[in-house]
Amino acid sequence: MQVLGAGEPVAQVWGARTRGAKGIFGIHTWIAVKPSGAREYTVYEVIGRRRRRTDTSVVARKRPPSHWFGAKGRLYAEKRGDGVDALIERIAKAVVQYPYARTYTVWPGPNSNTFTAWISRLVPELEVDLPATAIGKDFTGKVVSTAPSGQGLQFSLLGLLGVTASSVDGFELNVLGLNFGISSSGIKLPIVGRIGAPRIAPVMAIEEAAVDLATPV
Helix, strand or coil: CCEEECCCCCCEEEEEEECHHHHHCEEEEEEEEEECCCCEEEEEECCCCHHHHHCCEEEEECCCCCCCCCEEEEEEEEECCCCCCHHHHHHHHHHHCCCCCCCCCCCCCHHHHHHHHHHHHCCCHCCCCCCCCCCCCCCCCHHHEEECCCCEEEEEECCCEEEEEECHHHCEECCCCCCEEEEEEEEECCCCCCCCCHHHHHHHHHHHHHHHCCCCC
């Protein structure tokens, strides 16, 4: 599975509705990177059931980044060009440091969205503004921390109750894992996710058309 036109480095954050009834409320998010000159993306994500075979829920594999088990993804952040190779190296180091690799809880976390938020807190240059449906992004082991984007502040009680404020995340209120808020991307609501335009420019997603859309395995 290759991406046409290898060249500049790319770092992305994607999300797609989860499978089954869980998809009504939440999405699964992942991080995709392609260093300079590479022809394939490496995707980092957390998949809870993988612990049964590998003793870790963290998965790193080569696959097209724009879909997740047949579900079309939505791009939430993207960085390209100068300086991105350094970001990719920092992302790889952060993946290894993820503290909940052997723990997975659908609600309120730690889950796949907790993983994505962990990475973005350590690499704030990604400027990820996750939607309200990224349940688990507010789960941390601290009452006070940076917001999921890695900027601003967050007060959170194990992802069940909290308040977030930053220039990227906007203002959010978390009640039992359900988020209500507003940011530069629009209004954030449970189930709906977000009403408004994404922060990233639409032109950044053009490369998606060149990706092999085969279902990942």
